[in-house]
Amino acid sequence: MELEKRKYPIGVFEKPSVITAQQLKEWIKDIAQFPYILKATVAPLTAEQLQLTYREGGWTIQQIIHHCADSHMNAIIRFKLALTEDQPVIKPYPESLCAELPDSKNFPIAASLSILEGVHSRWHALL
Template sequence: MSKAPDNPSGPFDPVETFDEVKKTELIEIVKQAPARLREAVVALTDSQLETLYRNWTIRQIAHHIADSHLHSIIRFKWALTEDNPIIKAYEEGDWVRLSDAKSGNVEPSLLLLDGLHAKWVQVLESMTEEQFGRTFRHPQSGKTVDLWFALNNYAWHGRHHTAQILWLRDQNGW
């Protein structure tokens, strides 16, 4: 098997300024992300779910997406209701080492993503250009992040990790 690529879905290339057409495209990507992840993992055996993509198993990647996107909708809501709030960071590497991510059934994370993304899409579709300019601060990096950049980032994030799983499937002929 060849070396796993850094970004099998392509590099993160955000659209710098708000664009209504791009907003619609990005929201559609967020909307479709749970179904695309489900398609990527649903037929895999427990043994296949334990296959590593670099440092994380497919199982850990699936649970990570749910954990990460759960944090994201909360960050959006904080930024929409508070002035430049400092968000709560988390150590994703520690989270994927917890037993639910290491050995748990992926179905609860897939179900969580179904509901979470349906709710998140409602929030995103209702947002104005001005609201996409609202910001939060990350406590570790100190960076201020606007919600337009965050939307670009999380649309890419789901595709990025699902592409890792699809790359493994392709490499292993599953």
């Protein structure tokens, strides 16, 4: 049970039964604000702190930030495919393997924070 709590500290996602226009506006606002909130949150962290994990065997903070850049780049492309193709194919990617690549493990987070800022700006404009 403790592992489940650590995997999902705010709980497992539950799809709302009704999604209102106001909720959509809030979610779009979240997309716009995410990179700035993340940047402010990690700004005071040292290089050593970026290597900490939330739970044993989990990704480091650095890997999570790089994962956000990877997954959010994939997300905007998936949105665009859904908007432009009659039958879009959503291709998954091996997240856990990507987190082990050198650009996720041994690379400064500044590049991924910049990617997130640009991707989220475009994503917000698209939505």
